[in-house]
Amino acid sequence: MNRAAFSRLPVTVDLPLLLQALAAIGEDAWHGHFNTAYFAGDWSGVALISAADALTELSPGLGEPLLRAPWLRDGRWQQGLRDLPLEIVSARLLRLGPGGHIHEHRDYDLGEPDADLRLHIPLLSPPHVDFFLDGQRVPMAAGECWFLDLSRPHRVDNRDRSARVHLVLDCRPSAWLEQAIIEGLPTTPAPDVGAGALLQFQRLVAGDVELSKTLQGLADTEVFITRTLELAAERGLVLSREELRAAMRNGRRQWNEQWNA
Incomplete structure (x- = not known):
């Protein structure tokens, strides 16, 4: 199926509740991203759900989804996502610190047949953060939910003075999710505009x-x-x-x- 490179989904998350849960996570819970060649600065994460056979909690794997400590200990994560009819196989908080850069790369595994679909929910989204996908800036705001086809070239620049934090969900394809991606919201930019x-x-x-x-x-x-x-x-x-x-x-x-x- 040929999907759009990105689509803002017609769903609602409980942003205040998710921000409360985020604030409860201590600094010692954040770990550097495993793809060390892909970034400069602080790109770190906290695993909420990840594969049981993953080399690290932030790494991909093929095993059964395992609920990690922050998800199990704080019910606000599940409650904040209660209106999303999704089969979540991976959930991570990813933080890009002030001045951080994620170099252009592709997540080739997301382009495989029957691959999981990756959703981004910005929790902290400063104004001077630029997320480029396929050469186009994707204007994601806090509390929104976006599908991103990250098997295509993408990069992120944080030129703000505060951190960008996204809740990143990998979900199994479903009829509901596929249709939501196709429909999108009217505020989704048209492909290649600009x-x-x-x-x-x-x-x-x-x-x-x-x-x-x-x-x-x-x-x-x-x-x-x-x-x-x-x-x-x-x-x-x-x-x-x-x-x-x-x-x-x-x-x-x-x-x-x-x-x-």
């Missing part, structure tokens, strides 16, 4: 010295973004203002250097 157009515009700028000089001469960030949108529209390209803002958070110098590489 992402493909942005790449096209970057290529145009790279091949047009005058266009490049025009943009490099704009010192004010808001003027730069507005003028970029106008110049792209004149060329039939519709860019996303938020996509541009995310690129700006990567640094103006990197932005301009990329166009003139």
Whole structure:
């Protein structure tokens, strides 16, 4: 089945209750992510449910789902997810600290036939966190529930001063979940809005010295973004203002250097 790269699901979680449960977890419960080559900074987690045969509680496995201590000791986790008709085989809290980066990679196992479906529920979602999937920024807010096809290229940058924490669920495919992914909510961004157009515009700028000089001469960030949108529209390209803002958070110098590489 060909699914969308991402979809915001029409479900509700009890965010205040989940935040209470999160606050009850001590710092000593957090452990560094096992994929050490995939990130810089603090990327750590707490296992709530994981495979019995997993090498570590955060690692994948093929065994039966085992309920870990935080899930067993604090009923607020189950209560906070009570309205989700899901068969959960893995549940983890994943934290990306301030200044942390998850490098672009793919979770190839999620692309296998009959693979589990991964859902992200942001619990703490600072404004300056950028999650890119297939080159497109996914605007996930606290308390929402998103399906993400992470067998595709994805990366995360936390340029905020506070941590990002997601509750990540791996669920068995079901008719209800498949339909919820297909339908999504109207606020789910359309695929490739801004992402493909942005790449096209970057290529145009790279091949047009005058266009490049025009943009490099704009010192004010808001003027730069507005003028970029106008110049792209004149060329039939519709860019996303938020996509541009995310690129700006990567640094103006990197932005301009990329166009003139």
